Amino acid sequence: MITPHPLWLRFKAGDPDAFEQMYEENIDALLRYGHHFTVQTEVIEDVIQELFVDLWNRKSNLGDTDSPRKYLCASLRHRLYRVLKQNSKVSGEEQIPFDLTWAQEDQNLEEQRHSQVEKAMNQLSQREKEAIYLRYHQGLTYEEIGEIMGVQYQSLRNQVHRAIQKLRNILTVIIMIFLTSLSTSILSGGYNGKYIILSSL
């Protein structure tokens, strides 16, 4: 049994303020989420517009949800898929790309390590990337993501865990290579620490 979200109930009862509030609270997240599927801003804007118009027109026939954000994300995803499928050769849901550009915040990562990490991240499947994005950047729970992506909670959780484990292994290997080369450099004698670190990679 779900407890319907109070804002959702007000909206369904026809309260225009609740409808506007729901828009205000979710529009940023929806636009950002959409941009990972396509770079065509107009397509995303059209789909979002259609989505909200349909919501209002069909409000009396809608089911209940405990999270408007989850409902809206799922709905946007579904609609974008439909549009993108028409415009490209993609057949199955699985093939729709989810583009994540990793923003390395860690400036201590030297260039080579950086590209290795990037490579590791790009080994993740499209759906793994999407799950990680929804978990870490939209702040949704695994249950909610499972409903949005139409996968079982447990398999989704395992998927994200595996992806992060993969990343962890790669990071450990990189750090080990880094340490080994560091000690070789020290043994072979000579340079000051900073220089060794730069040259060893």
Next chain:
Amino acid sequence: MKQEYITYQAQDFLEVESFIQAYLHGDPGLRKAWEDWATAHPECQPQLREGQKLIAQLAVKEYSLQPGQKEKIWQHIQDSITTTGILKRPARRIPLKWYSVAAACLFLVATLMVWLQVSGQSRITSMAGTHLTHVLPDESQVVLNAASQINYRTRTYASKRNLHLDGEAFFEVKKGAPFTVQTDLGTVRVWGTSFNVFSRDSIFNVKCFTGKVEVTIPGRESVFLTPGESIAYIRGHDPLADSFDPQRQEDWRSGIVNIDDLPLSNVFAEIERQYDVNITFGSDTGNKHYTGFFQLNQLDSALYHVCWPMQLKYQIDGKQITIE
């Protein structure tokens, strides 16, 4: 901080919401809390630091919205809805049958105005466990924290812009004539700005977020605050000036309560207001000082964040909480 964190492997930290907020989204308050925890648990640092490195890898570049984009899409939605005649918002042409509804609305508004004229006083109260946003007649905005109240004279508000506050509120004031917030402990006067006022029992605190704020405490000279400056006053003591980061949203509005060296009795009073509960504790306990934070999501987690570091036990029985 939960006890079980000390057994966590690097990857386990990536499941903790406050950890994600601290190290992926750079929340300064939560970051400090985690750093304090790391200092207190040096043996856990290797796992924590590795978790930190891992989560840093998950940062992504996000699309940045264009100015006016949201408003444009909303306008399109409104247009599509009003042309299909479904949204009951002011449309350009009102069909005949709507005249009756419009008349009814007018009558309601008129009745309301008469009632307000007669009563002359507006009182807005937020109950314990709720936050409330109220738009004043001049379109200035007040966000009331839990268990707070404002009063103003409806008739004179437009010319005087004067109200009384009991509790805590965040104000966003439209530019114009002087705007005054009176409390039992002091008065705040501004011209068009945003600021937070806390006035409960004997504690008075004002933070200036934008513009300029004038604070007057009876029997003392007025003080002017600029953005990032705050003043705290406890009845019977000298007021203290302090600074904060005005770029950040006021803590309670973003769902976090930060506490800097306050007696537990004040901390429990805040929890009582936020969750609409009743807490009993010994006087020894109430005098102990607490520094830390809790998030305004689950009562259980708030109590945990406060009680665990103080080595206290709590029991929840409906709305009654006992601290041992």
